[in-house]
Amino acid sequence: MGALDKGYKAEELIRLAANKSVSARSELVENIADLFLSPGGRLNEHERALMNDILSKLILNVEQHVRQELARRLAESMDLSHDLVGMLANDKIEIARPILEKNKLLKDEQLIEVIRNRTDAHRLAIAVREFVSSDVTDALIEHGNEDVVEALINNDNSEISEASLEYLVAESKNLDRFQEPLLNRQDLPATLAYRMYWWVSAALRRRVIREFEIDETLLDDAIEMATKHSLQETVEEDGVMDKAQKLVRKLDEEGELTSTFILQAMRQEKINLAVAGLSRIAGLNVKIIWRAFRERTGESLAVIAKSIGMSKEEFTSLFLLVMQTRSGGKARATSLLKSILSMYGDIKISNAKAAVRHWQRDLGYQDALTDMKEAI
Structure with missing residues (x-):
């Protein structure tokens, strides 16, 4: 017997959704969030599909504070459909932020779409995700402002291609705020660190000289x-x-x-x-x-x-x-x-x-x- 049969009837949820009062909408969110967040196994596959369908149809018609609370509570849920999580990720930043920062269902294509079409606040939320692929990183560097890029560089779990690192090193000549985070990255090649030597501060120069090792083959070259x-x-x-x-x-x-x-x-x-x-x-x-x-x-x-x-x-x-x-x-x-x-x-x-x-x-x-x- 599924969760809906035990206490949350589909008809009851639809009735709440049809009710325009704030109390009814709040109750709707509480019921749906409770279903998604209940102990493993409570929602069967049919019920999960049904709940996602209901939310997808109603999400844009409920008040912002309701959507915001729903996104906050379901930020780490793995039961959401890709369509639903994509809708929440493209919403206003107050709603999208927890989804963009924490939800692992978001695909790279969805993240890149948000990066290209939404705000720097959305991009900043993506830059601090637990893991950021090199494709997403490239898009953030292309479209993001300095705050976004700095957050990305500071994220140890972001994959930054060597070509992008080379670009960021060049940018750091005129943007001091990029210098220390770049030198802190474990994936920064020594060749690029030495390139930075000329324009970093005295303290960072010492780090370049003391900490970065160089491959013997590169020395021979x-x-x-x-x-x-x-x-x-x-x-x-x-x-x-x-x-x-x-x-x-x-x-x-x-x-x-x-x-x-x-x-x-x-x-x-x-x-x-x-x-x-x-x-x-x-x-x-x-x-x-x-x-x-x-x-x-x-x-x-x-x-x-x-x-x-x-x-x-x-x-x-x-x-x-x-x-x-x-x-x-x-x-x-x-x-x-x-x-x-x-x-x-x-x-x-x-x-x-x-x-x-x-x-x-x-x-x-x-x-x-x-x-x-x-x-x-």
């Missing part, structure tokens, strides 16, 4: 790409930098280009020569070295110095000389120096080399440098 780039780089700058690069190239060929030479050049205030020398040793474009010199925190300079094997004492001298050059006076030991030296000791040489090699490999960094925000 990076070295190969950097070598090819070095051989093809024949365009030289005019003036002082042109002469400086020619000199350091000759010194390098003679085996005399060392960290000591760079420090001597800095002490003699031959900044272009020091930049050219560090550029040659690290295999980086001079624009990147200039950027590292101008950066107040000194973190990029620390990574570059670590990658070429500078001792802590050599880096201390280099950092103080760079500070002195920027300030036009004598550099003093400060909390900034203490902080950067602490970081220098923490940086793994392998990670520093990995970062530099990726900067060598990705030629897009050269263009990115021109529009990056100044380091704070």
